[in-house]
Amino acid sequence: MAPIEIRPARAADAARIAAIYNEYVATTTVSFEEQAVSAAEMAGRIGDVGDAGLPWLVAIHEGALVGYAYATRWRARPAYRYSVESTVYLDGGASGRGWGADLYRRLLELLRAAGLRTVIAGITQPNARSVALHERLGFRKVAHFSDVGFKFGEWIDVGYWQLSLAEQA
Numbered sequence: 001m002a003p004i005e006i007r008p009a010r011a012a013d014a015a016r017i018a019a020i021y022n023e024y025v026a027t028t029t030v031s032f033e034e035q036a037v038s039a040a041e042m043a044g045r046i047g048d049v050g051d052a053g054l055p056w057l058v059a060i061h062e063g064a065l066v067g068y069a070y071a072t073r074w075r076a077r078p079a080y081r082y083s084v085e086s087t088v089y090l091d092g093g094a095s096g097r098g099w100g101a102d103l104y105r106r107l108l109e110l111l112r113a114a115g116l117r118t119v120i121a122g123i124t125q126p127n128a129r130s131v132a133l134h135e136r137l138g139f140r141k142v143a144h145f146s147d148v149g150f151k152f153g154e155w156i157d158v159g160y161w162q163l164s165l166a167e168q169a
Helices: 011-027 039-051 099-113 128-136
Strands: 005-008 056-061 064-073 083-090 118-125 140-151 154-164
Touching: 005 099, 011 039, 011 064, 011 083, 039 056, 039 064, 056 099, 064 099, 083 099, 099 128, 118 128, 128 154
Parallel strands: 083 118
Antiparallel strands: 005 056, 056 064, 064 083, 118 154, 140 154
16 A cells, blocks of 8 residues: 655645534534634635644645644633644544544644644544544543534534653654
């Protein structure tokens, strides 16, 4: 199997990124969005992440975009400026090949190089695969909120995992 190429996202990737994401929106509780995101909206999100000086990466396999990962500011207040929230999504057929971990490792490298200190990941529960990925990368569970989301007629819990980039350096 050919390896993946990891590169920065571009506005031209927005339609494919939206297609990957919208599958999660429509069929899972992984995302708390309930309506599909347009390619134009996704292009705006990619631009906003870049404007904040943060990375948005895509994974390319045999010419096709198969996943993406990015970071956003954790909170708006200035004291939080060294903390980010991370996100990773793969096309349904791309799971189980290690590509999510490859994308995440590259994202973490860029965040560390940018001088950031803490990465936080919110994971809807249950989600054993995402928990395993994060814990393999050194994240540890720091919080659990019960019944904070409501989608598809059910209440959903969210756990938070944290990684200290300072400890990983």
